[in-house]
Amino acid sequence: MLRLLGFLLNQGVATSKDYCSPSADSLGLPAFGNQTCIGTSCTQCSTVCPTDAIAVADYPNGGNVSLDLGACIGCGMCIRECPEGTLVANKNPSVARFKREDLILSNVEKSATQDASIQPSIFAKSIACRVVSTGCSACDLEVAACGNSIFDMERYGIHVVASPRFADVLLVTGPVPKAMHDALKSCYEQMAEPRRVIAVGTCAISGGLHKGGYAEANGVEGLLPVDLFIPGCPPHPWSIIDGIRKVMSGSVGRGA
Amino acid sequence: MKLERDSVKLEERIDTLRPLLHQTGNRLGLISSIDGKQLISLLLNTAENRAVCWESPLQTNRYHSLAPVISQAHWFERTLWDMFGLEPENHPRLKHNLLHEAYSIDLIPLLAEEPVSSNGKSREYSPMAVKGDGIYEIPVGPIHAGIIEPGHFRFSCLGEVIFNLEIRLGYVHRGVEKRMCELPWGKMRFLAEAAASDSAAAYALAHSIAVESCFDVAVSYKADFLRTISLEVERIAMHINDLGGMAGDIGFLAISSTMGRLRGVALSMAEQLTGSRLQRGFICPGGVVFDPSEKLPSIKASANWLRKELKPVISFFMSNEVVRDRMENVGKVSPRLAADFGLVGPAGRASDQKYDARHHFVHGVYPRVRVPIAMEVGGDVLSRAKVRIAELESSLFLVEQLIDGLPEGETCIRLPDALPNNASGIGIVESHRGELIHLIFTDSQGQCCRYAIKDASVNNWTGLAIAVRNNLVSDFPLCNKSFGLSYSGHDL
Numbered sequence: 001m002l003r004l005l006g007f008l009l010n011q012g013v014a015t016s017k018d019y020c021s022p023s024a025d026s027l028g029l030p031a032f033g034n035q036t037c038i039g040t041s042c043t044q045c046s047t048v049c050p051t052d053a054i055a056v057a058d059y060p061n062g063g064n065v066s067l068d069l070g071a072c073i074g075c076g077m078c079i080r081e082c083p084e085g086t087l088v089a090n091k092n093p094s095v096a097r098f099k100r101e102d103l104i105l106s107n108v109e110k111s112a113t114q115d116a117s118i119q120p121s122i123f124a125k126s127i128a129c130r131v132v133s134t135g136c137s138a139c140d141l142e143v144a145a146c147g148n149s150i151f152d153m154e155r156y157g158i159h160v161v162a163s164p165r166f167a168d169v170l171l172v173t174g175p176v177p178k179a180m181h182d183a184l185k186s187c188y189e190q191m192a193e194p195r196r197v198i199a200v201g202t203c204a205i206s207g208g209l210h211k212g213g214y215a216e217a218n219g220v221e222g223l224l225p226v227d228l229f230i231p232g233c234p235p236h237p238w239s240i241i242d243g244i245r246k247v248m249s250g251s252v253g254r255g256a
Numbered sequence: 257m258k259l260e261r262d263s264v265k266l267e268e269r270i271d272t273l274r275p276l277l278h279q280t281g282n283r284l285g286l287i288s289s290i291d292g293k294q295l296i297s298l299l300l301n302t303a304e305n306r307a308v309c310w311e312s313p314l315q316t317n318r319y320h321s322l323a324p325v326i327s328q329a330h331w332f333e334r335t336l337w338d339m340f341g342l343e344p345e346n347h348p349r350l351k352h353n354l355l356h357e358a359y360s361i362d363l364i365p366l367l368a369e370e371p372v373s374s375n376g377k378s379r380e381y382s383p384m385a386v387k388g389d390g391i392y393e394i395p396v397g398p399i400h401a402g403i404i405e406p407g408h409f410r411f412s413c414l415g416e417v418i419f420n421l422e423i424r425l426g427y428v429h430r431g432v433e434k435r436m437c438e439l440p441w442g443k444m445r446f447l448a449e450a451a452a453s454d455s456a457a458a459y460a461l462a463h464s465i466a467v468e469s470c471f472d473v474a475v476s477y478k479a480d481f482l483r484t485i486s487l488e489v490e491r492i493a494m495h496i497n498d499l500g501g502m503a504g505d506i507g508f509l510a511i512s513s514t515m516g517r518l519r520g521v522a523l524s525m526a527e528q529l530t531g532s533r534l535q536r537g538f539i540c541p542g543g544v545v546f547d548p549s550e551k552l553p554s555i556k557a558s559a560n561w562l563r564k565e566l567k568p569v570i571s572f573f574m575s576n577e578v579v580r581d582r583m584e585n586v587g588k589v590s591p592r593l594a595a596d597f598g599l600v601g602p603a604g605r606a607s608d609q610k611y612d613a614r615h616h617f618v619h620g621v622y623p624r625v626r627v628p629i630a631m632e633v634g635g636d637v638l639s640r641a642k643v644r645i646a647e648l649e650s651s652l653f654l655v656e657q658l659i660d661g662l663p664e665g666e667t668c669i670r671l672p673d674a675l676p677n678n679a680s681g682i683g684i685v686e687s688h689r690g691e692l693i694h695l696i697f698t699d700s701q702g703q704c705c706r707y708a709i710k711d712a713s714v715n716n717w718t719g720l721a722i723a724v725r726n727n728l729v730s731d732f733p734l735c736n737k738s739f740g741l742s743y744s745g746h747d748l
Contacts, residue, residue, distance in 0.1 A: 011514065074532075136452055137453055141497075179355075180428070210435065217430045234534065
């Protein structure tokens with residue numbers, strides 16, 4: 001017992017002190033660099049995209065690239081193919097957005113800031129999460145990693161609970177195939193108000209690679225009202241923690 | 257590797273396959289169909305390292321079940337019923353496996369033609385009812401208490417002892433195999449990885465090998481090395497994860513949280529190698545997407561550090577009396593049943609099944625490079641933990657060796673724009689769970705017309721149901737974790 005305690009003490013502190021600091025090796029989602037797109041004479045990015053998340057249109061003095069992070073699986077192909085440097089790797093893990101349309105970015109039309117309409121939340125100090133997995137387990141592993149001693153989301157007051165009855169927020173991972181529709185809805189119905197729903201990962205947001213198939217795995221929207229979208233395939237643990245903290249700090253359109 | 261093809265008449269199928277499958281060294285890879293007009297039975301010959309696909313043309317949608325003579329076939333035949341509407345006769349316990357009440361009976365996803373009318377039958381599912389004084393049922397799931405994929409367990413118990421466990425899966429069935437046939441082949445790899453992301457490297461590798469075997473090309477030596485490093489780093493991360501999970505279920509939180517921290521190191525090795533913690537988008541048909549050579553020295557240093565760091569943790573874990581008591585003689589699968597049901601991976605090797613795909617089938621540097629086969633005979637939770645520990649150590653050692661011996665060369669060869677016509681390919685990989693098979697068939701236009709995936713979990717879910725019999729209900733989570741099964745890999 002004493003030997004074990006000594007061993008544990010010798011391990012030191014593993015917890016990461018800097019908030020939102022993924023390693024430099026992380027590829028992450030694409031973002032827009034400083035370079036102008038040359039327009040529809042080059043559509044390499046939209047051609048290689050496995051989920052059709054990118055569309056290129058002509059625009060005065062260059063091209064208008066529309067990038068849907070809610071459909072992006074972060075494969076990095078567009079970043080590698082882009083000859084101009086319009087698309088670059090996004091090193092900022094704060095990618096979660098309150099509205100689905102805010103995940104659709106453009107290199108020329110900057111979207112209006114959304115912060116004005118955020119209403120304060122009663123979850124500011126503590127929030128209990130129920131995680132429902134309906135997918136490939138990547139997002140589950142990353143949500144679980146949020147609880148380990150490196151990311152330690154409990155220090156921000158985020159807890160994972162084992163029943164919807166005492167949960168404040170429902171974290172849904174995966175594209176929600178047909179066989180999970182009823183289970184997910186009944187889980188949501190068991191939650192007391194006020195309650196929130198977070199779609200974790202590209203599958204939960206849009207169905208990702210599975211969209212439109214016979215299993216009707218098209219994401220959470222259409223089944224439940226979604227309060228926050230965390231894109232990524234899977235999102236980095238910091239992105240997930242940052243997203244949950246956004247819900248703790250407020251939400252759009254839904255009062256306390 | 258090449259997929260050999262042979263054919264056998266439907267009426268002679270069982271008499272041909274049975275003696276073959278009872279020969280030592282032969283095992284059943286999978287049973288499926290291409291478009292519903294034939295049965296394909298994949299036989300793996302581990303003595304000669306060959307894979308033979310036996311094709312039996314079908315006249316109707318009925319055939320004689322292989323399950324009464326080859327127990328392992330029972331699961332494949334249930335899936336075949338769902339996906340192709342093919343009904344086995346004399347199946348010992350025929351019920352739906354993937355598609356349940358949520359789906360219409362008229363939906364037969366992989367059948368090429370319009371299905372025959374169902375006559376109003378439904379996809380109702382009823383678990384086996386155990387009757388008797390004092391027997392009660394515990395239903396669990398599909399949503400579980402922890403952060404884990406969905407599935408339904410029905411325990412029939414007598415007091416605290418599990419009499420029977422029935423596992424109902426299919427909740428994460430997303431229609432991956434069908435979607436694979438709708439994509440251009442260059443984009444198939446992203447879906448192959450997303451089928452079960454905790455084995456993303458293994459899935460990407462099996463897919464790539466299947467496509468390369470279709471084209472009949474081999475990748476560069478350097479790409480083989482990088483792919484193997486990727487596969488082994490994934491094994492390291494997942495074995496640490498599973499051991500940590502077992503410690504957590506025993507209640508030894510000091511070890512489970514330490515394992516969580518060490519898994520973080522394994523994931524950062526993966527991130528350095530591939531740019532993704534779960535190694536998404538790295539291995540592709542033709543090789544690997546980019547050359548991570550400059551990162552390799554630091555990955556090697558991490559592997560070395562991890563090997564030293566794991567030693568005391570594992571020794572604390574395995575020498576603890578409570579831990580031994582919880583694991584020893586719990587969740588036993590006898591070698592005979594493990595052989596009958598074709599258990600693979602650590603779960604199979606813990607029950608004395610000497611089978612590691614790394615010794616038989618070409619993937620990465622295997623089978624040229626020999627890894628020791630970690631074997632145990634106990635078949636209990638302790639044996640499965642020991643196998644994982646031994647593999648963890650040998651994988652860490654191997655990663656260092658491979659980085660030291662990395663050859664020069666190209667990392668990716670360019671493949672043609674279209675798949676060859678009427679071709680077939682196979683990829684067999686030893687994932688951290690065990691044997692993973694990807695099969696691809698193309699039509700006369702060079703479009704993929706059938707893509708079949710067999711995860712190790714397809715074999716091993718039955719193993720879990722066997723293991724928990726006559727065990728305490730409270731030991732179930734530990735048994736489950738010791739198998740470390742995938743729901744999404746099974747359901748696809």
